[in-house]
Amino acid sequence: MIAPDVETGIARLRELIDAAQAIVPFTGAGISTECGIPDFRSPGGIWTKNRPIQFDEFQSSQEMRNEAWRRRFAMEEHFSRARPGRGHLALASLYRVGKAPGVVTQNIDNLHQSSGIAADDVVELHGNNTYAVCLRCAKRYELRWVKDRFGASGQAPDCSDCGGHIKSATVSFGQAMPETAMQRAQEMTMACDLFLAIGSSLVVWPAAGFPLMAKRNGARLVILNREATELDEIADLVVRDDIGTVLSPFIAH
Numbered sequence: 001m002i003a004p005d006v007e008t009g010i011a012r013l014r015e016l017i018d019a020a021q022a023i024v025p026f027t028g029a030g031i032s033t034e035c036g037i038p039d040f041r042s043p044g045g046i047w048t049k050n051r052p053i054q055f056d057e058f059q060s061s062q063e064m065r066n067e068a069w070r071r072r073f074a075m076e077e078h079f080s081r082a083r084p085g086r087g088h089l090a091l092a093s094l095y096r097v098g099k100a101p102g103v104v105t106q107n108i109d110n111l112h113q114s115s116g117i118a119a120d121d122v123v124e125l126h127g128n129n130t131y132a133v134c135l136r137c138a139k140r141y142e143l144r145w146v147k148d149r150f151g152a153s154g155q156a157p158d159c160s161d162c163g164g165h166i167k168s169a170t171v172s173f174g175q176a177m178p179e180t181a182m183q184r185a186q187e188m189t190m191a192c193d194l195f196l197a198i199g200s201s202l203v204v205w206p207a208a209g210f211p212l213m214a215k216r217n218g219a220r221l222v223i224l225n226r227e228a229t230e231l232d233e234i235a236d237l238v239v240r241d242d243i244g245t246v247l248s249p250f251i252a253h
């Protein structure tokens with residue numbers, strides 16, 4: 001069913017949430033646009049202006065590593081100022097009352113954690129852009145540390161322990177999907193009775209397979225997205241409206 005208007009959509013969503021035992025929210029860029037995080041894939045987005053740096057280029061070229069970090073620091077303003085939006089707060093409310101065991105996200109902005117969901121319960125399919133890791137020994141680095149050294153030497157720094165390259169903790173183009181996160185997302189999907197796909201165009205595979213997997217496993221499927229998606233036909237409810245508006249009634253105060 002495609003909701004004819006936002007009030008009907010919210011009312012039907014409330015019925016589905018009330019009836020559910022285990023809800024898995026699955027979020028994409030659309031939940032964070034009201035927080036000032038740019039949607040990288042949208043027309044005019046960063047990835048359409050700058051060709052993405054492939055993982056093998058990052059590993060093999062100091063100049064590409066420098067360029068990757070220059071781009072990251074250029075986005076710092078967006079990321080450091082962003083606060084959770086209404087969608088994040090609504091999902092954190094469902095989490096707090098035990099309705100949702102966690103959240104699966106394609107986003108890298110850390111806003112689910114900022115909204116109060118424990119880091120262990122945020123399954124990040126594309127990693128996290130708010131810290132960095134050594135690609136060889138996995139040591140964690142804060143962006144401040146990288147920025148200070150980059151500023152001093154003009155070169156992206158390597159790991160102080162092992163000399164490996166340090167990259168933001170995101171999954172780059174050409175980099176393998178994180179196995180543990182994929183596994184956990186699948187387990188949560190198979191255990192849920194209501195799957196909420198929020199702000200994702202559901203075109204980026206393999207992530208887009210999760211709503212289909214949930215539906216085939218007998219869960220109800222809700223799609224909240226401004227634009228139509230390829231899975232709208234099989235969804236139990238589709239609301240094509242502003243995500244913050246649709247989810248704000250579910251914020252517990």
Ligand SMILES: [Zn+2]
Pocket residue numbers: 134135136137138139159160161162163164
């Ligand atoms: Zn290292």
